[in-house]
Amino acid sequence: MSKVYRAQGSSSSDAPDYVIRDGRFYRTVHHPAGWSDTADYEIRGDGKVYALKTGAGGQSPVYEFREIMLYRTRAHPNGAGEQPEYYIYD
Numbered sequence: 001m002s003k004v005y006r007a008q009g010s011s012s013s014d015a016p017d018y019v020i021r022d023g024r025f026y027r028t029v030h031h032p033a034g035w036s037d038t039a040d041y042e043i044r045g046d047g048k049v050y051a052l053k054t055g056a057g058g059q060s061p062v063y064e065f066r067e068i069m070l071y072r073t074r075a076h077p078n079g080a081g082e083q084p085e086y087y088i089y090d
Helices: none
Strands: 002-006 018-021 024-027 041-043 049-051 063-066 069-072 086-089
Touching: 049 063
Parallel strands: none
Antiparallel strands: 002 018, 002 086, 018 024, 024 041, 041 049, 063 069, 069 086
8 A cells, every 4th residue: 555645844754654555655644634445546557646536637637647746737726836746655
């Protein structure tokens, strides 16, 4: 199970915001919105990350991988990002 940590701007960067199980991102108790047993995102066959909730990016990827970092795309509700938002650690 991989863990997803906030890359910047968080006092809880030492604790993961998400865990990845079966290609899906699940919030942990450390996420600002709290724990959830419903996945927020999934990694699809193209290697990009898509929102599972309606209205949060639709069929466009909201994150893209660059090495172990996740960067927001234009489809993300907060727009594209030049700085990494998350990093993944196994």
